Amino acid sequence: xxxxxxxxxxxxxxxxxxxxxxxxxxxxxxxxxxxxxxxxxxxxxxxxxxxxxxxxxxxxxxxxxxxxxxxxxxxxxxxxxxxxxxxxxxxxxxxxxxxxxxxxxxxxxxxxxxxxxxxxxxxxxxxxxxxxxxxxxxxxxxxxxxxxxxxxxxxxxxxxxxxxxxxxxxxxxxxxxxxxxxxxxxxxxxxxxxxxxxxxxxxxxxxxxxxxxxxxxxxxxxxxxxxxxxxxxxx
Numbered sequence: 001x002x003x004x005x006x007x008x009x010x011x012x013x014x015x016x017x018x019x020x021x022x023x024x025x026x027x028x029x030x031x032x033x034x035x036x037x038x039x040x041x042x043x044x045x046x047x048x049x050x051x052x053x054x055x056x057x058x059x060x061x062x063x064x065x066x067x068x069x070x071x072x073x074x075x076x077x078x079x080x081x082x083x084x085x086x087x088x089x090x091x092x093x094x095x096x097x098x099x100x101x102x103x104x105x106x107x108x109x110x111x112x113x114x115x116x117x118x119x120x121x122x123x124x125x126x127x128x129x130x131x132x133x134x135x136x137x138x139x140x141x142x143x144x145x146x147x148x149x150x151x152x153x154x155x156x157x158x159x160x161x162x163x164x165x166x167x168x169x170x171x172x173x174x175x176x177x178x179x180x181x182x183x184x185x186x187x188x189x190x191x192x193x194x195x196x197x198x199x200x201x202x203x204x205x206x207x208x209x210x211x212x213x214x215x216x217x218x219x220x221x222x223x224x225x226x227x228x229x230x231x232x233x234x235x
Contacts, residue, residue, distance in 0.1 A: 013043050013044055014041050014044070014077070015042050015043065015044045015045075015046075015078075015079060015175070015176055015207035016040075016041075016065045016066070016077065016078060016079075016176060016207065016209065017040065017042065017075075017076070017077040017080075018038055018039060018040050018061075018064055018065060018071070018074060018075065018076045018077070019039050019074055019075040019076075019077075020038075020039055020074040020075070021035055021037075021038050021039075021061075021064055021071040021073065021074030021076060022035060022036055022037060022071060022072045022073040022074055023035040023057075023060050023061075023069065023071050023072050023232075024072045034057045034232055035057045035060050035061050035064065035071070035232045035233075036057075036231070036232040036233050037074075038057075038061060038074075038232075038233065040065075040227070040234065042065070042207060042209055043207070044175075044205075045202060045205045045206065045207060046202065046207055046208070046224045046225070047198055047199060047202040047208045047210075047222065047223055048208070048209045048210075048223070048224055048225040048226075048227060049209070049210045049211070049212050049217060049218045049223055049225070049226050049227070050062065050209065050210070050211045050212070050227050050229055051212060051213065051218045051227065051228045051229065052228055052229035052230055053213055053230075054213070056229040056230050056231065056232070057229050057231070057232035057233075058180075058211035058212075058229050059211055060232075061211075061229065062178050062180055062209060062211045064076050065178065065209060066078070066095060066099045066101060066176070066178045067083040067091050067094065067095040067099065068101065070083075070084060071084065078094055078095065078098050078099065078176070079098050079176075081094065083095075096124075096172070098174060098175060098176050099174055099177075099178060100169035100170060100174035100176065100177045100178070101169060101178050101179075101180075102165050102166050102169050102178070102179040102180065102182060103165075103180055104180040104181045104184065106161055106162065106164075106165040107165070108153040108161060108164065108165060108168075109153070110152070110154045111152065111154075112152065112153065113149065113150050113151060113152055113153070114140065114145060114148050114149055114150070114151055114152075114153055114156065114160075114164050115133075115136060115137070115149040115150060117153055117164060118139060118140065118164065118167050118168045118171055119132060119133065119171065120168065121168060121169075121171050121172050122172070132171070135171065136171055137149065139167040139170055139171065140164075140167055142167070142197075143163040143164070143167050143197065144193070145160060145163055145164055145167065148160060148164075157190075158185055158186055158190065159186050159187070159189075159190030159193065159194075162182060162183075162186060162190065162194060163190075163193065163194065163197070166179070166197065170201075174206075175205070175206060175207060176206070176207045176208075176209075177201065177207070177208045178208075178209050178210075179198075179208065179209070179210040179211070180210075180211050181210075181211060181212055181213070181214070182198070182210055182217070183195065183212065183217050184212075184213075184214065188216070191214065191216045192216070194217075195216065195220050198210065198217075199220075199222040202222075202224075
């Protein structure tokens, strides 16, 4: 698939955007350029994937798009608002309001039930209310996990953990969802269930960007754009 034309200006149709972003890290005595001069505009209510091998820069770019990682140089926008010069607490507040993250390691808390994990993002707001529990149970039902609500997460299968992690990101009802390798290490049936869920969320108006090396996701016909990365660049 070909690279999409880059846009350096925000528009009313843009959910996320970066313009000429670079990200450099120091690794011992070596400076590593993880992302190199990338410009990208992500439309609202779209499902895009960043495709490439490990080390291509996908995860770093995903973090920059969501305001979790600040670029060394260049601009990054969430909902049309530049985040690079925001104070940390303002950037955190904007990210919390607009963006949900499903990390590759899932970050589920062992020793807690699946329902407790799904409700965990509500802790900074004072914890879950009755209506929040009902919404969490609705999300678990949507992902075929309601019968696992009280099971400790370490006793769940890989596919159940992945779906549970996505349900947790949705408890705050973010309009944007970023996912790192959402189908990694899943069998065909579980991977298909994840892709089905992502396409359904897009159809409901959520903007999604996933980093992946899995052709089951990147080559699905429901994907709006597959953007290939190598050596920190879109290609």
